[in-house]
Structures are given as C-alpha cells and as structure tokens.
Amino acid sequence: MTTLTLEQVSAGALEGVNLELRGGEIVCLSGPSGSGKSRLLRAIADLDPHEGAVQLDDTPQGSVPGHLWRQQVMMVPVDSQWWSEQVGEHFQPPPVGVPDALGFPADVMAWPVSRLSSGERQRLALFRALVRQPKVLLLDEPTANLDEALIEQVEAWLKAEIRRQNLVVLWVAHDSAQIQRVADRHYRLAGSQLEAVHGNH
Numbered sequence: 001m002t003t004l005t006l007e008q009v010s011a012g013a014l015e016g017v018n019l020e021l022r023g024g025e026i027v028c029l030s031g032p033s034g035s036g037k038s039r040l041l042r043a044i045a046d047l048d049p050h051e052g053a054v055q056l057d058d059t060p061q062g063s064v065p066g067h068l069w070r071q072q073v074m075m076v077p078v079d080s081q082w083w084s085e086q087v088g089e090h091f092q093p094p095p096v097g098v099p100d101a102l103g104f105p106a107d108v109m110a111w112p113v114s115r116l117s118s119g120e121r122q123r124l125a126l127f128r129a130l131v132r133q134p135k136v137l138l139l140d141e142p143t144a145n146l147d148e149a150l151i152e153q154v155e156a157w158l159k160a161e162i163r164r165q166n167l168v169v170l171w172v173a174h175d176s177a178q179i180q181r182v183a184d185r186h187y188r189l190a191g192s193q194l195e196a197v198h199g200n201h
C-alpha cells in the first residue's frame with residue numbers, strides 16, 4: 001500500500017507537521033482563508049519551498065526531479081491550467097469516454113478550452129488528474145466551482161475512484177457537510193499547527 005509521510009514539515013506559518021497518509025484513505029484539511037492549506041499542498045507537490053521531509057514510500061521528495069515527483073504526487077488546484085486549444089489535447093491517449101457523473105456530452109474532447117465554464121474546467125481537471133494514475137492526489141477545494149446538484153455526484157465519483165485506485169488523498173474543503181461525507185480523517189489548520197478533528201466534523 002502507498003504511504004506518503006510528512007516529517008517536521010514547515011511551510012509558511014505551519015510548523016513541524018507530521019503526518020502519515022495511506023492509500024485509499026481520504027484526509028480532509030480545513031481552516032480559515034489564508035491559513036496555509038494551499039501552501040501545504042504546494043509544498044507536498046514540490047511546488048513551494050519548505051523545511052522537513054516528504055517521502056512517498058521509500059522515495060524522498062528531494063531525490064526526484066520536481067516534474068517526475070508531480071507525476072506521482074499530483075495537485076489539482078482550484079484554478080486548473082490548460083495549455084492547448086482543444087480539451088482532448090490535454091488527454092494522452094484520449095480517454096474512451098468521460099464518466100457520466102461528470103455530466104458532459106460525448107463530444108467534450110472536441111470542445112475548445114476557451115468555452116469551458118469554471119465548473120467544467122474543474123471537473124475536467126479532476127478527470128485529467130485521475131486518468132494519469134498518480135499515487136497521491138492533492139485536491140484543493142475540488143468542488144468549489146460546482147453547483148449543488150453536481151457537488152455530491154462528483155464527490156461520489158471521486159470517492160469511488162480514490163478507493164478503486166487506492167490513492168493517497170489530501171482534500172481541502174470548507175464545507176463541513178462535505179467533510180462529513182468524504183473524510184476518513186480530518187485536520188484543521190490552527191495557527192502554526194494541524195489539529196486533528198475527531199467525531200462530529
């Protein structure tokens with residue numbers, strides 16, 4: 001089973017974070033705006049400098065070039081990046097189909113990226129990350145741009161894929177109802193520390 005280990009990680013205001021995350025388990029992170037949730041995800045993805053050690057199974061983060069690390073430890077930011085004109089050009093090889101839960105018609109791969117709404121971009125960015133089969137998914141508010149009807153549908157799909165692919169998942173969420181539905185563990189950022197939240201989230 002995949003394990004991601006954080007030992008004495010300090011990034012921004014956060015200090016000395018120790019965490020062990022296991023495949024197939026969803027760990028939610030919450031905390032006030034600006035408390036450092038995205039910054040912690042970026043540190044784990046080797047996108048921001050930090051102190052302390054991050055290790056994926058036996059591989060220390062520093063022993064692998066950043067782009068190769070991120071193939072395994074993949075972050076899906078709230079605002080995803082798109083670099084080609086057509087949606088399908090971001091998927092190599094093109095997927096056989098798009099899961100129904102994401103709510104797209106069959107021709108979505110032929111759509112120009114410029115027509116995508118923020119919610120469509122977010123759903124396609126999640127799909128793009130999952131088809132690349134990383135070992136770790138760092139999800140920054142993955143349903144932030146979705147309407148009520150889609151939130152639970154996308155959540156359920158994500159949850160099923162995470163279990164099926166045994167992914168290690170850190171999921172930043174603000175909505176306590178969502179945390180209740182998806183989290184196996186929940187930590188809140190409080191000042192410079194991560195605080196475990198037990199029972200009723």
Ligand SMILES: Nc1ncnc2c1ncn2[C@@H]1O[C@H](COP(=O)(O)OP(=O)(O)OP(=O)(O)O)[C@@H](O)[C@H]1O
Binds near residue numbers: 031034040
């Ligand atoms: N590269 C950086 N250098 C210096 N400060 C930064 C950097 N990136 C983020 N910050 C600051 O660190 C703090 C935490 O930012 P972060 O984006 O992690 O917050 P967040 O908890 O994800 O907030 P939100 O819920 O609003 O997205 C903020 O005050 C931000 O301005």
